[in-house]
Amino acid sequence: MLTLSIVGAAGYAGGELLRLVLGHPELQLGQAISTSHAGSPVHACHPNLRGHVRATFEAPDALQACDVLVLAGGHGTHAERIDEYAQLAPRILDLSADFRLRSAEAYEQTYGRPHPKPEWLERFVYGLPELHREQLRGATHVSGVGCNATAMTLALLPLARQGLVERALFDLKVGSSEGGAVSRESSHHPERSGTVRPYATTDHRHLAEVRQALPDSGDVPLSVTAHAIEMVRGVACTAHVFLNEDFSERQLWGVFREHYGAEPFIRLVAAKSGQHRYPEPKLLAGSNHCDIGFAWDAGNRRAVVFSALDNLVKGAAGSAVQSLNLMCGWDEHLGLGFPGLHPN
């Protein structure tokens, strides 16, 4: 068994990773590091884990060598210390946005500051198995994925790889856990509850990840608008994809089946009838699935592609574990068997 330690373990992605590590047959928990909660029991922040883990959060200084180190802290907080971390662990997964983009230029454009360790960018593999499965096998440094980016990329990729996309527009509906574990004015329950609140109305940082994932990222106009809705976990992405040729629902099935038919965590959901004929994020809480469905709007040459996932699992900790399974040569499903709940 490998020992896995987590820096930034008190946050929501950190907590989800803890849950997955505890259920993973090849992993044991090393240290749970947290600046703000050092000294508290892990279950004080992650009450679902009460009785499942006896660890206490430790301060960053206490970090020791381990087999796998996961950096789950906020964006921009770990990159500067990457050399130091690399000394402590032969395998690093950084869930933050720091090593997702391959180009220092794209990073600066997206995040508004120069990358502190640009020499590290090319050493990292972007941790989305559906995109880089072969590169992930045996890799030692892997980035996390943006939760919204994952929903957008997985919805668009099959059509983009076929060169079919004339224009794509992502309309996102997201849950409150995307904002992290720290309360703020916009997460105040009386305000956040039941709302449909537009944000990132004309651009979203995660588009840079989507563009990087596409075969000819420069050529396809992408636009995005996000909405915070009543939901804790979950991203629902409606990708309105205008194609450059006539198509049909049957052809959509063909394209998506070809790309995703063998994927262990993608399910195609596009039934003709029944209640659950399209993806719905609420079924996926806790699961590593990304459900994808579609419909064909012939009159507008528009493929409406729906993707749904749990932002903390497939959009963060779950993709990381799936990547780690590939890094270590294990069965890709290990530790990721939870199917989600219904009703929920």
Next chain:
Amino acid sequence: MLTLSIVGAAGYAGGELLRLVLGHPELQLGQAISTSHAGSPVHACHPNLRGHVRATFEAPDALQACDVLVLAGGHGTHAERIDEYAQLAPRILDLSADFRLRSAEAYEQTYGRPHPKPEWLERFVYGLPELHREQLRGATHVSGVGCNATAMTLALLPLARQGLVERALFDLKVGSSEGGAVSRESSHHPERSGTVRPYATTDHRHLAEVRQALPDSGDVPLSVTAHAIEMVRGVACTAHVFLNEDFSERQLWGVFREHYGAEPFIRLVAAKSGQHRYPEPKLLAGSNHCDIGFAWDAGNRRAVVFSALDNLVKGAAGSAVQSLNLMCGWDEHLGLGFPGLHPN
């Protein structure tokens, strides 16, 4: 004071109309007609009105003459008896879809059956004051509006009237009260709660109303996808409007202010900062406002227009009362003063 009677008074739109009539200084309630609830007190269906109204639902046969008759039943149920109703009341408002479209051909295309009384179509005015204020003054036969149609039309109209629209795509997020007062499998709480469920994925009947409202309806490609989300009342429409020329946020302000600056129930909400800088339907429960906001996505020549309203008020009973105020020559605000609640 005029006497107003309602056929189909036990449904949600009927109940909302009852609430508005009870608070209207120029109206008094005549009869509340319901096939399914005849004999029950009105508050059995509309418990908020307990103590505010002592009426009992009466059977359709009991309908008597009145000054204003509102048909609030389901689509296709009243059109055949329109001649009979016209004998009983000099003013008729039909909230159903039966008299919204001016063309029998468009009706048949949209609703899949020939219109039973096509000769009546041209006698009705479409009851959206923002569109037909002058025609509504003194009118005697007025149709209701589609709730989603209203959100789409009001979002698109100003730009369409300026001839600026190259393509428009409506991404709708709607509450469960849109489905009416009768329970069904899809409204079962464990299934409906917390979901983001796509429906009307490539077309929506209400598009016919939107097309009819536009100056050159045939020329602009319109597409739509709707999503049932966790919300009881409310429609949030995100209109992604691709323009045929370069523009700016300032110019958007100009267009919307010009069109809506004098509208009594449209508020422009597009602040630079603050929590509530775009429209949010939850603030509008019970209110006749339609809030409209926008952002400019220069890179895609995309105006992102947000409209939000209460489907039972501005999307149904409220627009009807506003139209009735115009029909009767009253102040357009009468009975519609409730501003909505915050927090809610």
Next chain:
Amino acid sequence: MLTLSIVGAAGYAGGELLRLVLGHPELQLGQAISTSHAGSPVHACHPNLRGHVRATFEAPDALQACDVLVLAGGHGTHAERIDEYAQLAPRILDLSADFRLRSAEAYEQTYGRPHPKPEWLERFVYGLPELHREQLRGATHVSGVGCNATAMTLALLPLARQGLVERALFDLKVGSSEGGAVSRESSHHPERSGTVRPYATTDHRHLAEVRQALPDSGDVPLSVTAHAIEMVRGVACTAHVFLNEDFSERQLWGVFREHYGAEPFIRLVAAKSGQHRYPEPKLLAGSNHCDIGFAWDAGNRRAVVFSALDNLVKGAAGSAVQSLNLMCGWDEHLGLGFPGLHPN
């Protein structure tokens, strides 16, 4: 018309009072005072009021003389300046807890500090019309009410006044707006959403108000446990009242009808059948009603009394306006006509 100014106008109770004042035929808004939001337009904090009020929050120093002054700030913030406020306005309503208790001793016991202006305590009338209607007529200094206290008092009072109560236990279920407009860890949406979180498990400050309201407060053992549940507005109180003699549902009807039959804002809701046969707070959002229902558990000599209200209206701003109507000799309903929404 009287001019009413509000100190602490940016909070939730302040916002609700603003809404009520704007719809009140005998009141006009003077100043909206806020320390934290001075200089901002009122609708920045109360977005429902956009277009309904053009005022800007002013700093405390700017407060001028007015006919009615409402102190809507937090507990303990205004009492020290009460003499100063009394110079500015002939009528004062203090919504905080500062002047609710008549005894300085009870205040100190409940709030853990000596009252800064004990000499003022007896000049205030507790602002619950169902309790002190006659004293409120013509009164000049009136306190607000605790929202949970109101739900408890109104549930228990009729039985207590009859001397029937052996023991009463209040199990409260409350919405998140009770915590006020400032975000904190416990109001963080991912944590607060969907929870059933016990708090005030063995005591609640508002019990002091309930005890004061009862005829022989010392004699009846009262206990309380509160739960934060998924709801923004609303208090649902289940009063489990063990009686000292055999009783019946019919007798319960008798007692409650006798006490509340003439009350303008209390509705008895205890039907034998139907969906809405007991009080439900969600119907009451925005309304000044307190709905009260009951059932008789013969085997345990237990009257189960349900009370439901909107904590920001009947539990705060609405009771204040109702009291003000009495203070000024106006119709008790003025400004309080909104019946609530269904569905909601």
Next chain:
Amino acid sequence: MLTLSIVGAAGYAGGELLRLVLGHPELQLGQAISTSHAGSPVHACHPNLRGHVRATFEAPDALQACDVLVLAGGHGTHAERIDEYAQLAPRILDLSADFRLRSAEAYEQTYGRPHPKPEWLERFVYGLPELHREQLRGATHVSGVGCNATAMTLALLPLARQGLVERALFDLKVGSSEGGAVSRESSHHPERSGTVRPYATTDHRHLAEVRQALPDSGDVPLSVTAHAIEMVRGVACTAHVFLNEDFSERQLWGVFREHYGAEPFIRLVAAKSGQHRYPEPKLLAGSNHCDIGFAWDAGNRRAVVFSALDNLVKGAAGSAVQSLNLMCGWDEHLGLGFPGLHPN
């Protein structure tokens, strides 16, 4: 591996059991029987299981022999055929209420009809391991548990076994999945959403199970009131337990630790500080835990005991699997490792 078949597999408890069976290392799914959905794929009713199970629902007639048969249908539907089922399977778990009570008299009193197979009552063990662990080891016929009964029993049992209880009152807050998978008027989302709706106001059938579980059931007065609140999964029970002697929080800890300290699925949650210091059902969705907390109200000699669980897991399918693990001599944790989600 043993083969387990389910009759009534399309319902919510059936679906939850399917999920647990699929993750259980010693079980394989035999048949999923459903009268109403025969012929449909299992994932049509249980969309979370898409890709996890390829089975199709079969008609009752098709039921074949199996190692374990679970009857998950509604109350009163299977009892008459129990002899027939007993021929097909050496082990039977009946999740319905049919074999929960040991006395035919109590059954008739509670369910209003004579038991169709009273001779079978004593052959069944009540399937709550915390109550009957030793009897369950090697048992062949086991009943399910009432979800609310489980919450009440587990809250009260430790104090009752010590003979400390003078009177207990259960105030229940429950989610909508308790009503099952079939939609009805009361489960209509616009009505059910956000409500606090009292039901079973003075009695609840599950009290019979609680009484049966207590050492001297006749002596302790029990009362109950239930409330449907905004929640899909989950029961929160607040047991207000008046004791017959003085006590302390420390003594409560003693009693509960003694009774439950070794229980694999009961966690004591009664912290002095922190957000999650008492049980909350939302953390437990999907988990077999029952969390129990308490506080001591000295002035009223009242122990406030909080229990929370997932009605479909610990309140139904999870307790059944836990019982089956005992019946088969397996580790009690098998298949029940999911810890729940946070945030959720």
